[in-house]
Amino acid sequence: MASAESLPPWRPLLRAARQREGRSPLARWLQLATVASDGTPRVRTLVFRGWAGASCLDLLTDGRSAKAAELRARPAVELCWLLPRARCQFRLRGTVLALPAEQKRAERERHWQALTPEGRALWGWPPPGEPLAASATFPLTLPPETPLPEAFRLLRIGLAQVELLELQGQPHRRRRWRAATDWLEEPLNP
Numbered sequence: 001m002a003s004a005e006s007l008p009p010w011r012p013l014l015r016a017a018r019q020r021e022g023r024s025p026l027a028r029w030l031q032l033a034t035v036a037s038d039g040t041p042r043v044r045t046l047v048f049r050g051w052a053g054a055s056c057l058d059l060l061t062d063g064r065s066a067k068a069a070e071l072r073a074r075p076a077v078e079l080c081w082l083l084p085r086a087r088c089q090f091r092l093r094g095t096v097l098a099l100p101a102e103q104k105r106a107e108r109e110r111h112w113q114a115l116t117p118e119g120r121a122l123w124g125w126p127p128p129g130e131p132l133a134a135s136a137t138f139p140l141t142l143p144p145e146t147p148l149p150e151a152f153r154l155l156r157i158g159l160a161q162v163e164l165l166e167l168q169g170q171p172h173r174r175r176r177w178r179a180a181t182d183w184l185e186e187p188l189n190p
């Protein structure tokens with residue numbers, strides 16, 4: 001397996017494509033697909049919160065959300081990262097990892113502290129997806145000393161496969177890498 005020192009070959013490609021976005025938030029927005037309990041697909045946008053190793057990335061969500069329940073039942077995910085300036089799409093497959101208790105606590109705390117007060121506020125809102133109550137209150141900010149909310153969920157995704165489609169030239173270029181083959185590059189028809 002590629003170690004943290006030797007990054008998988010798709011990592012520099014993803015970094016270069018993200019850099020092309022400059023300061024655009026598109027460099028950090030990706031789509032997370034899950035499978036619901038009835039077997040139908042669900043997809044939504046999340047913010048990329050950073051790498052946690054050569055082929056692991058972190059996302060943050062609310063433990064009370066539908067996706068959190070879906071992932072508890074079926075931890076397999078696909079992420080789609082469109083980087084329009086580079087005219088490319090990364091599709092990443094993986095699994096939500098179960099972290100040891102102490103590491104989980106420390107990593108949740110680290111992410112909690114790294115958020116802005118406005119970013120933290122979302123975890124002080126009523127449960128996502130439930131009917132809006134007239135009496136509901138939505139704090140605008142939460143200070144860093146706020147105790148870690150129970151619902152503050154770290155999704156650490158261990159990636160098993162990455163696919164890249166590039167539209168810059170004709171023909172388009174499509175490649176795949178799998179952890180099982182030590183991230184050996186496989187050219188594919190676009």
Ligand SMILES: Cc1cc2nc3c(=O)[nH]c(=O)nc-3n(C[C@H](O)[C@H](O)[C@H](O)COP(=O)(O)O)c2cc1C
Binds near residue numbers: 060065066128
């Ligand atoms: C630009 C953008 C960024 C978002 N970032 C996050 C995020 O980092 N974490 C998150 O849980 N939801 C994020 N959301 C909200 C989700 O897309 C989704 O609406 C919410 O998490 C509820 O999803 P669910 O009902 O499928 O669980 C973001 C939405 C947008 C439009």
